Amino acid sequence: MQxxxxxxxxxxxxDFLRPASVRLERGRDDSDAYYDDWIDxxxxxxxxxxxxxxxxxRRLLPTLWDAERDRATRADYVELxxxxxxxxxxxFLLRGELSFDLTVHVALSPAARRRHVPPEDAAHVLPAFxxxxxxxxxxxAADIVVRADDARRPAVVQRRAPSGR
Numbered sequence: 001m002q003x004x005x006x007x008x009x010x011x012x013x014x015d016f017l018r019p020a021s022v023r024l025e026r027g028r029d030d031s032d033a034y035y036d037d038w039i040d041x042x043x044x045x046x047x048x049x050x051x052x053x054x055x056x057x058r059r060l061l062p063t064l065w066d067a068e069r070d071r072a073t074r075a076d077y078v079e080l081x082x083x084x085x086x087x088x089x090x091x092f093l094l095r096g097e098l099s100f101d102l103t104v105h106v107a108l109s110p111a112a113r114r115r116h117v118p119p120e121d122a123a124h125v126l127p128a129f130x131x132x133x134x135x136x137x138x139x140x141a142a143d144i145v146v147r148a149d150d151a152r153r154p155a156v157v158q159r160r161a162p163s164g165r
Contacts, residue, residue, distance in 0.1 A: 016041075048061065
């Protein structure tokens, strides 16, 4: 009997942010800084994706930076079990800087996005997501797209074979 479940390690982009001195160098409300400077994609690639890849060590760092305390998490490396999968959860991941085996994009309309973004973050978050949609076209790049304007009724609107990015 074939077993479909696999062990998983979930890695959050929010745990791979750059220090506040870099993230906020251009100010808290700069949408280009939010898009370009907040995520440490180099560390995410080096500490998570490469070790989890086919020729990787299978030893990855699940968290790097505690943005709330603005210091390294000092997390221990974890050994990836045989047949384990790594799920990377976060924003702006389909810009082409990172390589994934399978991608899922949770799509929101601009109106739904405005409803979900706290007012104090709207000045930098909303324009950054508009830029992401325009430049990265995540709804076209993803292997699976889930429309989530109504979180109670998400809908898969696109599926295709993984491209092996």
